[in-house]
Amino acid sequence: MFKINENYLKLPGSYLFSTIGKKVSAFQAAHPEKSIIRLGIGDVTQPLAPAIIEALHSAVEEMGHAETFHGYAPDLGYEFLRNAIAKNDYADRGCDIAADEIFVSDGAKCDSGNIQEIFGLDNKIAVCDPVYPVYVDSNVMAGRTGIYDPSTEMWSDVIYMPCRAENNFAPELPEETPDLIYLCFPNNPTGSTITKEQLQEWVDYANKVGAVIIYDAAYEAYISEENVPHTIFECQGARTCAIELKSFSKNAGFTGTRLGYTVIPKDLKCGDVALHSLWARRHGTKYNGAPYIVQKAGEAVYSETGKAQLRQQVAYYMNNAKTILDGLAEAGYTVSGGVNAPYIWLKTPDKMSSWQFFDYLLENAGVVGTPGSGFGPSGEGYFRLTAFGSYENSVAALERIKKL
Numbered sequence: 001m002f003k004i005n006e007n008y009l010k011l012p013g014s015y016l017f018s019t020i021g022k023k024v025s026a027f028q029a030a031h032p033e034k035s036i037i038r039l040g041i042g043d044v045t046q047p048l049a050p051a052i053i054e055a056l057h058s059a060v061e062e063m064g065h066a067e068t069f070h071g072y073a074p075d076l077g078y079e080f081l082r083n084a085i086a087k088n089d090y091a092d093r094g095c096d097i098a099a100d101e102i103f104v105s106d107g108a109k110c111d112s113g114n115i116q117e118i119f120g121l122d123n124k125i126a127v128c129d130p131v132y133p134v135y136v137d138s139n140v141m142a143g144r145t146g147i148y149d150p151s152t153e154m155w156s157d158v159i160y161m162p163c164r165a166e167n168n169f170a171p172e173l174p175e176e177t178p179d180l181i182y183l184c185f186p187n188n189p190t191g192s193t194i195t196k197e198q199l200q201e202w203v204d205y206a207n208k209v210g211a212v213i214i215y216d217a218a219y220e221a222y223i224s225e226e227n228v229p230h231t232i233f234e235c236q237g238a239r240t241c242a243i244e245l246k247s248f249s250k251n252a253g254f255t256g257t258r259l260g261y262t263v264i265p266k267d268l269k270c271g272d273v274a275l276h277s278l279w280a281r282r283h284g285t286k287y288n289g290a291p292y293i294v295q296k297a298g299e300a301v302y303s304e305t306g307k308a309q310l311r312q313q314v315a316y317y318m319n320n321a322k323t324i325l326d327g328l329a330e331a332g333y334t335v336s337g338g339v340n341a342p343y344i345w346l347k348t349p350d351k352m353s354s355w356q357f358f359d360y361l362l363e364n365a366g367v368v369g370t371p372g373s374g375f376g377p378s379g380e381g382y383f384r385l386t387a388f389g390s391y392e393n394s395v396a397a398l399e400r401i402k403k404l
């Protein structure tokens with residue numbers, strides 16, 4: 001008789017964004033006349049930039065001819081894309097990352113869920129609280145997180161690093177020593193950042209205690225301030241303690257196209273074993289790479305025209321962020337984020353819980369956001385709005401919220 005992976009049964013509820021999707025669909029079905037503005041999930045709304053569309057068209061054309069047809073992509077991804085990443089995202093920033101340390105994939109979400117597979121089940125993970133749910137959920141599925149306590153909404157074997165207003169939503173070094181540390185900056189969900197010096201402290205700490213930092217740089221394109229690091233590899237010593245995850249979803253609109261990459265430096269070792277070789281072995285077997293046409297589209301992201309077009313898209317979303325941030329502040333809300341990240345993090349008014357505010361906003365303003373408590377217990381009493389909507393919808397949502 002077959003057995004299931006019982007770890008899945010330990011997961012409370014459904015995936016945060018699925019829960020929200022179901023609630024919004026039910027509300028819309030009950031109130032078909034109401035117009036709803038969706039500023040919940042961090043999904044982009046601007047179309048793919050013309051340089052990317054052009055690259056897609058031409059790659060599709062290539063696939064239609066025997067001489068230029070492409071079958072399976074190489075395990076690590078095509079060299080043309082890995083070289084473009086190595087140059088633009090690392091060498092141009094003075095970081096020492098070689099093209100063969102870059103693994104192209106079908107998105108950072110998959111990689112952030114899958115990367116835990118190369119680590120033993122007895123590793124203890126540390127996460128920011130609140131946190132992007134995929135890091136914890138994927139470790140629950142693997143059986144690494146112990147027992148869930150519904151009263152605290154915490155797992156017994158997870159080290160939570162609270163990120164609250166008191167610490168500017170930036171985690172402090174944990175008292176208990178972790179083996180794997182998940183960090184994401186600019187942060188999802190709070191939109192906070194840390195300086196290069198602060199990140200260096202994490203790198204020094206990880207090297208000292210023998211931990212690995214899994215660094216999610218998905219929102220890097222939104223950094224507007226000096227001294228906020230674009231990659232963990234700007235820090236000395238990161239090559240021996242860090243893995244970096246990167247997405248094409250948020251900077252280039254690939255949420256539906258799917259493309260990302262993971263960097264594992266060859267110096268990152270457990271004894272004699274390079275983690276690079278384990279991830280390469282996994283890519284060989286459980287390939288989650290991207291099709292040729294998508295990798296060609298990814299290459300266009302780094303063309304001069306592509307870069308200019310994408311700077312405009314990022315500026316468009318950041319103008320939304322500023323509009324929402326300033327508007328809510330004027331209306332008396334306590335807000336943060338939105339300066340180096342496309343997320344605005346606000347304190348719920350009148351001591352409402354995060355889910356109470358979710359319902360209140362949906363029912364009275366027709367605006368969908370994400371309850372902060374969905375990202376972890378320290379998110380209770382907070383709420384996230386995304387800047388990834390259209391400008392018109394961002395303004396309209398703001399107006400509706402102001403009238404409440």
Ligand code: MLT
Binds near residue numbers: 042
């Ligand atoms: C979010 O809204 O937090 C993310 O966009 C969801 C995701 O990337 O999976």
